[in-house]
Amino acid sequence: MGAPPPTRAADRALARPRRRPLAALAALAALLAVGGTVAYDLDTPAPRPADAPADEFSAARAYRNVETIAARPHPAGSPANDQVRAHLERVLRGLGLETTVQDTVAREAGQLSGAAAGSTLARVRNVVARLPGTDPTGKVFLVAHYDSVQSGPGGNDDAAGTSTILEVARALAAGPRPRNDVVFVLTDAEEACLCGASAFAADHPLAADGGVVLNLEARGSTGPVIMFETSRDNAKLVDVFGRAAPHPVGTSFAVEIYRALPNDTDFTAFLDRAGFVGLNSAYIDGGAVYHTPLDTPAAMDRASLQQHGDNALGLAREFGRADLKALDAGHDATYFPVPGGLARYPGWLVLPLAVAALLAVLALGWLARRRGRTTYGRLAAGFALGLAPIVVAPLGAQLLWAGVTAVRPGYAELLDPYRPTWYRLAVVALAAATLFTWYALTRRRVGPAALAIGGLGWLAVLGIVLAVLVPGGAYLTTLPALAGAAAGLTALAVRIDGPWPVLAATLAGAVAVVILLPTVVLLFPALGMAMGGVAALFAVLLGLAALPVVDLLHPEAGGQRGLVAARARRAGALPAVAAGLAAAVFAGVGLAVDRFDAAHPVPTHLMYALDAGTGQARWLSHETDPQPWTGQFVGGAASVADFPGLGDTELRSGPAQAANLPAPKLEVLADSAAAPGSGPVEQRTVRVRVTPQRPVRLLTLHVDGATEVESAVVAGRAIPGGRATGTPWGFGIVFHAPPPEGVEVTLVLAGGSGPAALRAMDASDGLDGVPGFRPRPADVGVVGSHSSEMLAVARTYPL
Numbered sequence: 001m002g003a004p005p006p007t008r009a010a011d012r013a014l015a016r017p018r019r020r021p022l023a024a025l026a027a028l029a030a031l032l033a034v035g036g037t038v039a040y041d042l043d044t045p046a047p048r049p050a051d052a053p054a055d056e057f058s059a060a061r062a063y064r065n066v067e068t069i070a071a072r073p074h075p076a077g078s079p080a081n082d083q084v085r086a087h088l089e090r091v092l093r094g095l096g097l098e099t100t101v102q103d104t105v106a107r108e109a110g111q112l113s114g115a116a117a118g119s120t121l122a123r124v125r126n127v128v129a130r131l132p133g134t135d136p137t138g139k140v141f142l143v144a145h146y147d148s149v150q151s152g153p154g155g156n157d158d159a160a161g162t163s164t165i166l167e168v169a170r171a172l173a174a175g176p177r178p179r180n181d182v183v184f185v186l187t188d189a190e191e192a193c194l195c196g197a198s199a200f201a202a203d204h205p206l207a208a209d210g211g212v213v214l215n216l217e218a219r220g221s222t223g224p225v226i227m228f229e230t231s232r233d234n235a236k237l238v239d240v241f242g243r244a245a246p247h248p249v250g251t252s253f254a255v256e257i258y259r260a261l262p263n264d265t266d267f268t269a270f271l272d273r274a275g276f277v278g279l280n281s282a283y284i285d286g287g288a289v290y291h292t293p294l295d296t297p298a299a300m301d302r303a304s305l306q307q308h309g310d311n312a313l314g315l316a317r318e319f320g321r322a323d324l325k326a327l328d329a330g331h332d333a334t335y336f337p338v339p340g341g342l343a344r345y346p347g348w349l350v351l352p353l354a355v356a357a358l359l360a361v362l363a364l365g366w367l368a369r370r371r372g373r374t375t376y377g378r379l380a381a382g383f384a385l386g387l388a389p390i391v392v393a394p395l396g397a398q399l400l401w402a403g404v405t406a407v408r409p410g411y412a413e414l415l416d417p418y419r420p421t422w423y424r425l426a427v428v429a430l431a432a433a434t435l436f437t438w439y440a441l442t443r444r445r446v447g448p449a450a451l452a453i454g455g456l457g458w459l460a461v462l463g464i465v466l467a468v469l470v471p472g473g474a475y476l477t478t479l480p481a482l483a484g485a486a487a488g489l490t491a492l493a494v495r496i497d498g499p500w501p502v503l504a505a506t507l508a509g510a511v512a513v514v515i516l517l518p519t520v521v522l523l524f525p526a527l528g529m530a531m532g533g534v535a536a537l538f539a540v541l542l543g544l545a546a547l548p549v550v551d552l553l554h555p556e557a558g559g560q561r562g563l564v565a566a567r568a569r570r571a572g573a574l575p576a577v578a579a580g581l582a583a584a585v586f587a588g589v590g591l592a593v594d595r596f597d598a599a600h601p602v603p604t605h606l607m608y609a610l611d612a613g614t615g616q617a618r619w620l621s622h623e624t625d626p627q628p629w630t631g632q633f634v635g636g637a638a639s640v641a642d643f644p645g646l647g648d649t650e651l652r653s654g655p656a657q658a659a660n661l662p663a664p665k666l667e668v669l670a671d672s673a674a675a676p677g678s679g680p681v682e683q684r685t686v687r688v689r690v691t692p693q694r695p696v697r698l699l700t701l702h703v704d705g706a707t708e709v710e711s712a713v714v715a716g717r718a719i720p721g722g723r724a725t726g727t728p729w730g731f732g733i734v735f736h737a738p739p740p741e742g743v744e745v746t747l748v749l750a751g752g753s754g755p756a757a758l759r760a761m762d763a764s765d766g767l768d769g770v771p772g773f774r775p776r777p778a779d780v781g782v783v784g785s786h787s788s789e790m791l792a793v794a795r796t797y798p799l
Contacts, residue, residue, distance in 0.1 A: 077737025138324030145190030178320030210275020223285025252472030291784030382454025601781030691742030
């Protein structure tokens with residue numbers, strides 16, 4: 001029997017250890033240890049007890065306020081919200097702080113939802129307290145909103161932020177006074193329209209000169225607190241965050257993504273005003289309870305509360321003693337978490353590093369070709385084939401979730417499953433199965449060296465793309481590409497069968513784990529399982545960066561024939577088969593474990609709309625595929641253009657029995673026509689008062705679509721006019737938390753508009769008293785929505 005043919009040079013890997021199994025075991029153990037360290041560093045700190053030292057943040061002390069604030073739903077304008085506000089005033093005044101209530105009407109800039117032009121306003125009552133500084137260079141604002149949605153008590157959103165600020169205020173007041181003024185701003189009507197923050201930033205005397213804003217939020221019930229948004233030119237702010245926050249978790253990639261999204265928090269209202277800079281933080285895992293009745297104090301992870309408080313207190317102290325006039329760095333920083341802290345470097349380095357990574361990978365390809373490890377043809381093939389897992393893994397993750405939601409359609413109404421861990425593991429395993437399968441199919445034909453360099457090539461190219469389009473995210477691929485290229489060049493400079501190439505490959509893999517694993521972990525709660533493909537993409541990029549280590553799981557390439565070759569192919573397929581089975585098992589366990597029950601109800605959405613003028617009533621739902629409980633009330637889709645205050649133009653609808661409920665009263669206080677001095681065209685000025693006839697959460701007033709509104713004044717606030725097209729009702733006003741005496745509105749109508757009509761609507765919460773309503777069973781819940789359980793009554797008034 002002859003000797004097997006020699007291994008071709010082009011088939012050789014960048015590392016060929018003599019004891020391959022031992023090298024594979026050592027490299028995998030090292031990467032798992034690094035991954036465990038990264039995951040541990042992202043974990044939340046242990047909550048401190050109520051008897052913790054007075055100068056420290058105690059989650060136990062803060063939680064007492066959570067229980068009071070989130071005892072029940074307390075939307076803006078409700079009696080429950082009045083009680084929460086009174087509690088906040090008592091606590092802050094009890095600390096000896098100067099405390100006032102800003103009671104005003106505020107407007108949110110922008111358009112109403114749908115096609116209607118107009119504005120959203122609210123009566124707000126912000127609680128504002130000040131700790132005077134000894135020698136101020138500016139002000140530090142700690143901001144959170146104390147109102148909740150109508151559908152839940154807000155145990156996390158945002159009793160977490162509000163109680164954190166109360167406990168931070170206590171700790172600061174108990175110690176030496178800071179150099180700078182510290183202002184505690186507990187805003188109203190954030191859930192409605194961000195109107196409380198808008199009112200403070202625009203009109204409060206303490207906000208006149210701007211300052212540093214630390215906004216505290218929660219969009220879930222657990223997980224690490226992430227600093228996910230900053231003002232522009234953030235390098236010095238990020239430096240303070242990295243030094244002063246005891247648990248700094250944040251990425252410049254998250255900041256870039258959030259800036260591109262239409263999402264807003266109170267932080268937005270401050271950034272819209274000149275002179276404000278700052279940081280926005282929240283914990284976001286456990287999103288299934290977000291805005292639902294399940295967002296209770298008991299649902300809160302107190303370790304997340306502790307991290308919120310530790311970071312807020314550390315930052316308040318650091319900004320409290322810093323020179324706040326020197327925080328404009330002129331550029332953004334790139335930053336990301338690493339074990340033990342926050343890595344950061346100036347934004348001007350982003351493009352040079354990306355170019356360096358690309359050049360390093362090209363140099364590696366040239367040297368590998370020169371050393372006989374591969375050919376240019378194979379390098380081109382390795383790069384081209386590297387696109388396959390980058391595309392297939394995210395697509396597979398999305399198809400996996402489509403299959404899961406087909407089995408469990410209630411997931412479509414959830415931000416994330418109640419128990420998402422198994423599904424997240426399934427996505428990661430599926431990404432690994434995709435990578436391993438691709439590698440097993442291409443390794444023998446193209447060669448390990450060409451595939452590894454091709455994978456690094458994609459990382460480097462993506463680094464250039466990100467550096468140009470999303471600079472704060474370029475580090476995600478640039479740094480692993482640089483590390484991988486350096487490892488490859490090291491491997492080619494030493495004996496290929498010695499320990500140093502394996503060590504270099506392992507170190508490069510460790511860099512990829514440190515940089516990309518937090519992104520994978522944090523993307524799942526940030527985007528939800530419905531966008532699990534994004535996490536799968538970064539998991540595959542991590543795998544591409546670690547291909548030399550992946551190669552150690554396979555028999556040495558090239559030279560095998562017959563039975564030996566068959567055994568090598570089977571051995572090479574084992575990682576892919578194992579990962580694929582793991583993905584199936586994880587998904588199956590997720591379906592078995594995360595079932596809907598009384599503690600984890602299936603979310604449903606239902607509204608009731610009554611036209612008091614015609615006596616017609618309807619059930620409405622925004623569920624695309626109604627759950628069985630919702631299906632009792634609604635059927636096919638129907639237009640809701642006659643209820644413009646509901647926003648959507650089409651909802652699921654069903655007939656309902658008319659309730660004996662009054663529409664808001666509309667009184668015409670004045671109606672005149674006056675010719676402007678510049679021409680013969682007349683204007684019509686109409687002044688009306690809209691008054692709710694029952695306790696309500698909001699009022700709306702819309703003008704018919706044929707009438708153009710030149711300008712308007714609502715409760716003393718001037719707002720721009722407008723004219724919507726493609727809808728029977730045009731210019732509109734939404735007013736949250738209306739006072740019992742109603743809202744006065746003055747409309748200046750353009751001449752030649754003809755007869756006009758006004759559509760007034762009010763809305764309250766709760767359907768229990770509506771005729772025909774059947775209460776939900778224990779395992780049927782309320783979806784987190786600003787319109788869940790809404791009861792709307794409207795009437796048209798001709799002018």
